[in-house]
Amino acid sequence: MSRSLRIALIADHFPPLRTSGAVQLRDLSREFVRQGHEITVLLPEADLEESWRMEEMGGIRVLRLKAPKTRDISYVRRAIGEFLMPFAMRRNLRCSPLIKERWDGVMWYSPSIFHGPLVNTLKKISGCKGYLIIRDIFPEWAADIGLISRRGLPYRFFDAVARYQYSVADVIGVQTPGNRAYFETWLQRPGRVLEVLQNWLDKPANVRCSIRVSETSLAGRKVFVYAGNMGVAQGMDILLDLAGKLSIRPDVGFLFVGRGSEAQRLRNTAQLQGLTNVLFFDEIHPDEIPDLYTQCKAGLVTLEPRHRSHNIPGKFLTYMQSSLPVLANINRGNDLAALIRSEQVGQVCESNQVDELAELANKLLEQISADSVLPARCYNLFEREFSTEQAVRQIVKALTG
Numbered sequence: 001m002s003r004s005l006r007i008a009l010i011a012d013h014f015p016p017l018r019t020s021g022a023v024q025l026r027d028l029s030r031e032f033v034r035q036g037h038e039i040t041v042l043l044p045e046a047d048l049e050e051s052w053r054m055e056e057m058g059g060i061r062v063l064r065l066k067a068p069k070t071r072d073i074s075y076v077r078r079a080i081g082e083f084l085m086p087f088a089m090r091r092n093l094r095c096s097p098l099i100k101e102r103w104d105g106v107m108w109y110s111p112s113i114f115h116g117p118l119v120n121t122l123k124k125i126s127g128c129k130g131y132l133i134i135r136d137i138f139p140e141w142a143a144d145i146g147l148i149s150r151r152g153l154p155y156r157f158f159d160a161v162a163r164y165q166y167s168v169a170d171v172i173g174v175q176t177p178g179n180r181a182y183f184e185t186w187l188q189r190p191g192r193v194l195e196v197l198q199n200w201l202d203k204p205a206n207v208r209c210s211i212r213v214s215e216t217s218l219a220g221r222k223v224f225v226y227a228g229n230m231g232v233a234q235g236m237d238i239l240l241d242l243a244g245k246l247s248i249r250p251d252v253g254f255l256f257v258g259r260g261s262e263a264q265r266l267r268n269t270a271q272l273q274g275l276t277n278v279l280f281f282d283e284i285h286p287d288e289i290p291d292l293y294t295q296c297k298a299g300l301v302t303l304e305p306r307h308r309s310h311n312i313p314g315k316f317l318t319y320m321q322s323s324l325p326v327l328a329n330i331n332r333g334n335d336l337a338a339l340i341r342s343e344q345v346g347q348v349c350e351s352n353q354v355d356e357l358a359e360l361a362n363k364l365l366e367q368i369s370a371d372s373v374l375p376a377r378c379y380n381l382f383e384r385e386f387s388t389e390q391a392v393r394q395i396v397k398a399l400t401g
Contacts, residue, residue, distance in 0.1 A: 005396060006101075007032060007039045008122055010108040010115050012070070012085070014043050014062065020228060020314030021135070023286045025109060026057075027202030031388035033059040037396070040098065042118070044085050046070070051092040063098060065089040070112075079154075083161070086118040093118075105399035107131040113138055113158065116165040123168065129399050132169035133197060135311075137182055138162065141233060145306040171398040173197025175312050176335035193398065200391040201317045201382070205287035211257065213295040218253035218279055222365055224327060225296040227289055228315040230260035235304030238329055238354055240270055243278045245358040252277060252365070255296065259283045293322035297368055298346070301328040301336070305352040312336050320345065320382035323375035327364050329357050345378045 009029060013021035025041070032039040039060055044067030045053070055062040067088040068081035093099060103126040108115045110132060123130050139158035143150045148158075166172065166186050171193045174180065183194050213223055230236055236256075243254045254277060256266070263280070270278045284292070293299070299319030303311060311334065319326050326346035330336055333350070340348045347360035347367075368374060 003400075005037045005104040005399065007037055007399075008101075008103045008106045009039060009041045010089075010106065010118055010122075011041065012044050012112050012115075013109065014041055015057070018283055018286055021109065021111070024200065024314060026060075027388050028200060028391060029060045030058060030202060031200075031392045035389075035392055035396075037392075040101070042089065042093070044068075044070070044089055046081075052096040054097070063093075063096060065092040065096070067092075079157075082112055082114045085112070086115055090118050090121055102126045103128050105129055105131065105395075107133060107395060107399070110134045110165065111136040111138060113162045113165050116161070116168050119165075120168040129170040130168055131395055131398055132165065132172045133395075134172055134174055134179075135199070137179065140182065145233070145235075145304045147232065171195065173395070173398075175199060178333070178335040195394070195398065197391060197394060198385050199312055199314060199317050200386050200388045201314070201321055202388050204290035204321060207285070207287040207291060209288040209291035209295070210284060211255075211281055211288075211292055211295075213255065216279055217276070218255060221251055221253035221277070222298075222368075223253045223255050223296040224298050224300050224361070225255045225257070225293065225324075226300040226302075226315075227257040227284075227292065227318070228313070230256070230258050230263040230266060232262060233304050234260075234262070234302050235329075235352075236262060236266055236302055237269070238352060238357065239300060239302055240266065240273065240275065240278065241354040242357050242361060243270070243275050244273060245354055246361060247275065247277050252361075254278045254300075255281070257281045257284060257292065289318055290322050293319065293324050296324065298364055299324045299326045301326050301330065303330045303334065305329075305331050312339070317382060317386050320378045320386065323379045325364060325368060325374055325378055327357070327361050343377060343381045345374070345381055 011025050013019050013025055015022055015026050029039050029041060041062045043064050045064035046069040048066040051066050053064045067085045070078050070081040105128050106119055106122045108119050119130050139155050142148050143155055148155045173195055177196055187194055246252050267280045301313055301316050328340060328348040337348045337350055340346050347364045349357045349360055
């Protein structure tokens with residue numbers, strides 16, 4: 001076993017938030033503790049009365065540092081708040097008991113792209129390496145789907161922030177090999193390492209889900225489930241189009257669970273279209289998700305088709321862990337498509353055409369009925385590629401190598 005390390009993890013996603021990023025970082029932190037390391041999570045917190053607050057969560061030390069508000073506000077205010085966030089965290093860290101702490105490694109999670117200044121300070125104080133876990137290549141994906149223009153000032157600002165973040169990293173862990181192209185220039189400096197760090201998920205909790213499909217209008221149907229963020233980057237309108245196409249099948253239903261900037265609009269659209277085979281529920285606790293999936297037949301993955309980056313959403317892992325095959329509508333060429341096909345864990349559409357997606361949905365339902373080992377293939381893929389044990393060992397090796 002490797003020596004025990006003192007690790008600082010900087011992020012803006014962590015419980016009590018219920019985002020997939022918060023769950024992932026909770027699970028990763030727990031595994032660091034299980035493998036004998038000391039981990040401290042540094043988080044921004046807008047609602048603190050004081051400059052800092054220390055907590056302990058199952059062996060994980062959590063330091064919340066007062067910082068500007070960055071959630072549920074306008075895009076402009078959020079950008080300003082995130083830009084100021086690392087400086088506020090750094091200032092308030094100096095007031096905390098950890099000001100003299102020294103680390104064997106600093107890792108941070110992106111999104112957000114704004115942690116660079118705080119990471120750089122901690123690295124210099126401790127003389128240690130920094131590991132960037134990048135799950136979201138921003139602002140590239142926002143430009144790809146037309147949210148911002150590459151010629152505009154916002155793109156240039158966010159691109160400069162992202163490049164600074166990369167400059168303070170010694171190692172960058174990307175989701176898939178396809179994302180390597182974004183970092184060719186970064187890699188030209190000696191000593192830098194780029195590697196694929198697969199997403200991860202801890203063992204599921206045994207908690208009864210508050211949603212009981214058998215008590216809803218979808219009772220008795222073969223249910224496609226989507227649980228997670230409903231934002232612009234997900235491009236979820238095609239799933240409502242799919243529900244419309246399959247409304248001729250009284251044995252099929254669609255269940256959407258979560259929150260996000262598009263959630264209410266999607267609800268309104270389903271209502272306007274009179275989709276009786278669709279149900280929406282608000283976000284539930286992550287520990288309830290596994291029991292929700294036992295009530296469903298297949299998981300839904302969707303990404304806005306104009307994406308150029310490669311992404312393996314956290315929800316894909318939760319489906320695999322729950323032995324649930326997937327129906328995916330994703331950007332053409334995404335590494336996830338090849339993974340689904342090679343591992344035979346579902347059906348994937350890269351054309352963004354609802355007719356093809358409907359055909360694949362029917363094909364998947366037939367496969368679920370006929371292929372008794374399909375659930376086992378899903379679970380085996382999860383165990384082999386997406387365990388927390390593997391992720392922690394890989395990060396420790398990179399920080400100590």
